[in-house]
Amino acid sequence: MSFQFLIESAVIKSLAELYGLNASNKDFQINETKTEFSGDYTIVLFALVKNLKKSPEALGQQLGEHLLLTNEHLFASFNVIKGFLNLVLADAPLLHILESNYQNIHFGKKPATHKKVMVEYSSPNTNKPLHLGHLRNNFLGWSVAEILKANGHEVIKTAVVNDRGIHICKSMLAWELYANGATPESANEKGDHFVGDYYVKFNDEYLQEIATLKDTGMAEEVAKKEAPIMKKTQQMLLDWEEGNKEVRALWQKMNGWVYDGFEKTYKKIGSDFDHTFYESETYLLGKDFVKEGLQKNILYKKDDGSVWIDLTAEGLDEKLVLRADGTSVYITQDIGLAKEKFENYHLDQSIYVIGDEQLYHMKVLKEILRKLGLPFADEVHHLSYGMVELTSGKMKSREGTVVDADDLIQEMETTAAQHTMELGKVNDFTPQELNKLYETLALGAMKFYLLRVDPKKRMVFNPEESIDFHGYTGPFVQYTYARVQSIMRKLQSKSTFNAEEENKPTTYREALLPLERQLIIYLEKYGNIIEEAGKEMNPSAVANYVFHLAKLFNSFYAEHSVANAETNEKQQLRIRLSLMSSLVIKSGLQLLGIGVPERM
């Protein structure tokens, strides 16, 4: 029962008792009181004024008095300024929140809803290593899954690995032509990078062949099709589809290398999946729907035998769903896979974490599912996110500006090590402990940096900024957690400190000080944040919250001492405040996939 809800209910009740008004929470607004005014929560009265034919001031006065009278346990006082009724909460409910939750690791989380949700994210191609864009996708998908769990849903994390197709054949062919049997082991390279090199090699050769053909007077468009290396690749794809043993063996071998590499990266960044779909196993799905769609006249066949759907009435275009030769296109298998997901897992909702460049594609998919009359069509949700750009513009593999995920992590760890050494606070750590700390900080910085912005928006990756450990960053929040742990260690080492005593419920007689109040009120909102972040599927709401919480705690920390509190009662209170702050910070960071160090 959040304060927000309690106040809402109290206001509705008062409006009924005072004026016989049957109001709902949509008829008025409750805001947090702005810092320049005194109060904790504010009722905005303007919307009510019309119905009640009263001046805002008079209404505020009457409502305030009535609220205070009927909820003396909740409110301490009120003031009215223009159309705003500012309410000050009493200490007792604040202390109650603190007392009953400062050790509650489930604080803010929702009870089970029995809603089953699948989150598909990551979904890499097996022809090159992961880059910065994949990181945003992975962090986002993982975090949204955790946030949905915190909202009480059952969540299944999945990846769809794009392991077949012409682009995969490109690296295979290049390896065959130029590798002389080299392997990741012989080259001493991570498997995904190794294969990626041959993908690059393919493109280099391809461009050269095009240039050569153009020199003979061939038009560029024709040259692109006629380049021998491209023809060989296409042949390889045909061989693959026919199940040619050698091609399949090569394919398996090279994909295996890539998976080894991916696994290392996933493990490092903490991505995990309950199930992985492989396109090589799903790409034939969906063809049945084409037959069905033709029978129902939802789809139509062109003269060349290709099958289309007309979505012009929906404001979209005509879209091919099956090639003239009867082979699937991307959307064909998507239709099949969508059904597979719902039927095999009995889902209530299916979320796709995919970049916004595919907004149109996903819209088309949903529309086709709807037209086919599939009952789950409306429960397909595209969680689209914006591209990550560099300060210099877009990442372009051709210009070598793609930020590689593994490199980036390595760089961040190096930076974390530098900062840590300079500060010299953990000189007694073992090398293992140090490495663990660097990893926690590096990933904390990266994840926070990529998750703190609204997923829907494009974002700029600024290397210097991302590596910053001050201000609105992961390490800042982690630091705040470590600070609390440090306080507790200090207290426990004191002979006067008694753990038994510390756990006894306390009755507080001294009034809460402003920062103590603010902290409790802010901590109490955590549940609302989880709910909001879940509804919007937006981890940045959590990042924002947890940062402000850390900020607030640090102000409190600078202003008030825990160890040398004025009285024993204040010390007990501040210990609980500190514990609860660190607990919520840890919990919130966990939802972002970020760990906390005990010392840093």
Added chain:
RNA sequence: GGCCCCGUAGCUCAGUGGAUAGAGCAACAGCCUUCUAAGCUGUGGGUCGAACGUUCGAGUCGUUCCGGGGUCACCA
């Protein structure tokens, strides 16, 4: 060109139709014989892309325009 998204401080971003638009970075000025200074406190910095409109009230909603991006593949 059609459709979709975005324009908020020098930079990166917050901002459920409500009070004098906020953070971080960068700049400047303070604070470590007391719990971790990866911190705290303060100062400066804005025509919320532009114009109309709706509203008691617009950064937020609507229309138009300007600027940026995405997409409209028998690519994925």
